[in-house]
Amino acid sequence: MSPERRRKAEELAARYPRRQSALIPFLQYCQEQDGFVTRQAIRDGAEMCGLTEAEVESIASFYTLLFRQSVGKHLIQVCRTLSCMLRGAGELQEHIRRRLGVRNGETTPDGLFTYEEVECLAACDRAPCLQHNLMFHYNVTPDEFDRLLETWRASRPAVSLPAE
Amino acid sequence: MAPFEPVLTRGLGRLDLTDLSVYEAQGGFGALRKALRDMTPEAVVNEVSASNLRGRGGAGFPTGRKWSFLPNDGRPRYLVCNCDEAEPGTFKDHMLLEQTPFQIIEGLVISAYAIRAERAFMYIRGEFLEGYRIFRRALETARERGYVGPRIAGSDFSLDIVVHRGAGAYICGEETAMLESIEGKRGEPRLKPPFPANAGLYGMPTVVNNVETLCCVPHIVERGAQWFSSIGPPKCPGPKIISVSGHVRKPGNYEVPMGIPAGQLIEEYAGGLEPGRRLKAIQPGGGSSAAIFEEDLDTGLDFDSLAAKGTMLGSGGFVVMDDRTCLVRAALTLVRFFEHESCGQCTPCREGGQWVARMVGRLEAGEGSNADLAILRTLNRTLTGTNLCPLGDSIMPFLSSVLRRFPEEFETHVTQAGCPLAAEQAVAAGAGA
C-alpha cells in the first residue's frame, strides 16, 4: 500500500468501532483515484482489513457503484423503473443509445461515455431522470439530453465516481 | 378538529432550511433542548409510544415498541438512520435529506437520547452524493453549535453521528442487510431472530429507523403525543409524506394527514389526471405493493386500511397509471427490478425472479403463451412467504393484482402477439434493455 493510501485507510478506519466498516469507503476512495476498483485496491483493502483478496472481491462485486472495469470520463445512468417509464424513459433511452452508439452497460470507443440503465433513483416526480457522474438531471427530454451532452463534451470532469 | 398543518415539510421550497440559522428561526432544535433539559430518556420513549407513531420505512412497526425492546444489559447501543431510499416510486427521504438535514439530525439526537445510544449511524444511499454532501456540511455545523458531539446543548448526553455512504444496492435498505453493509460486508439480509434489538450492529443492541420516522420525533416531543395521535386514524396516526408520481398533473411529495382517501390525494394535491384521461391502476405503497383501482379511490391511505384491501402503504410511493398504460410493461419494469435487486441467498427469490422476468418479458414482446399466463397465476403462492426477507415476497403482488383485474390485457398480448395499446403508447412505452 502506498503511504498516502495507508494514511487514508487509517483515517477512515478511525471513524468506526471496527476496522472492516471502513472497507467500502476505502474502495470508494481508491475508485475515485483510479477510475475503478483496481486489483491493487482489492489487495490494499484486504491488507487493511485482514481479509483475503477473494473476500474483498466478493464484497466489492456486491455493490453496483463499485466498478471493476474502467468507466468513461462521463458516466451516464438513466432510470428505467416504473414512474420514469410512464413519463418517457423508454424514448430517452432509445435516443441516448442511438446518439452514443452504445448498448446498456457499454462505453463509447473513445472512452468518454459509459451508458447504464439503472433502477429507481428516488426522483420519480421529475421523470425521466438521470445521473451524470452521480449528479442528478431531472425531466430530461431527448432535446435536453442533446444539450447536456454538448456541455459534457466541452468539460473534462476530474472524476466520474466521486467518493465524497 | 383543527385543520391539518404540515410539519415535516414546513417551509420547504420557500425557506433554505439547510441554513442552520433559518432552521433555528423556525423553532428548530427547540425539541432537542426540551428533551435533554426536561425529559428523561424513558419519558421520551413513553411520549413516542403514546403517540402511536408507526415506522415510515415500509413495515409500519410501532416506533415506541421497537425502542422498548432493547435489553438493559450494559452493552453499547446503536441507532441507525435508514436513508437508503430506493423503493420504486418513493422519493420523500431524498427530499428530506437534501432540503431539511437539520430536522433529521434533531430527530437522530433525540431518538439516540431516548434509547441511550452511544453512537448513531446515518446510512445514505450511494446515489445521493449531493444529499450526502449537504448532510455532511449540516452535521459539521450542528457539531460546531453543540447539537452533536460531547455534552449536547449543555446536557450530560454525548453522541457521535457517523455518516456512511452506500455503494449501490437496493437490498441494503432492509435493516439487517444494512447492518451487514455498515460492517463492511456484502449486504445480505440476516436470518431473524435474533432481531437487531438484541444482536444488531457489531452484535450489539441496535435500532434501525427510517428518515421520516426520525423526523416525526422532534414534533412529537414539541407538541405532545396527543397532538400527533389525533391526526388521522388512532391506530396509525400522524402526518405522512406521500410521494406521488406517474400520470398526474402535479407529481411531488405531499404531506397529508394519515388516512386521506386515495382519490382526494390525486384530486386535491396532485392536480388530478391529464384532461380526458381515465384512471387505470395505482400502486399505492412502492414497487412491492399490489395495485388498487378506480373502485378503491375512497380507500384511506394508512397502514391498516390498505392492508384490508390486500395491499400496503409501505414506503408511501404512490404511482398513478392512466388508460395509456400497458400493464404488462408496467409489471415488467417491476419484476425486472426485483430480479436485478435480489441478493441471491434464497432460491425462490433468485430463480423465481429470473423466471418471472423472462416470462413477462416474453409476454411483453408478443412471444408469450397461455401456458405462461397459467404459470404466472399460480406463482404468487410459490414465491411468496418462502424467502428470508420481504424482497422475495415483493416480486408477485403488483403483477398478480393487475393480472387478476385486467386478465384480457394479458391475454390479448398472447392472441395479438403484442401490445393492444401500441398505437396509444407513445408516452407509456419505452424500449426494454
Ligand SMILES: Cc1cc2nc3c(=O)[nH]c(=O)nc-3n(C[C@H](O)[C@H](O)[C@H](O)COP(=O)(O)O)c2cc1C
Ligand atoms: C427489500 C427491502 C428494502 C427496504 N428499503 C428500505 C429503505 O430504503 N428505507 C427504509 O427506511 N426502510 C427500508 N426497508 C425497511 C427496513 O427493513 C426497516 O423496516 C425500516 O428501516 C425500519 O424503520 P421504521 O421502523 O422507522 O420504518 C426495506 C425493507 C426491505 C425488505
Ligand code: SF4
Ligand atoms: S428474499 Fe431475495 S433479497 Fe431477500 S434474502 Fe432472500 S434472496 Fe436475498
Ligand code: FES
Ligand atoms: S422511477 Fe425513475 S426515479 Fe423513480
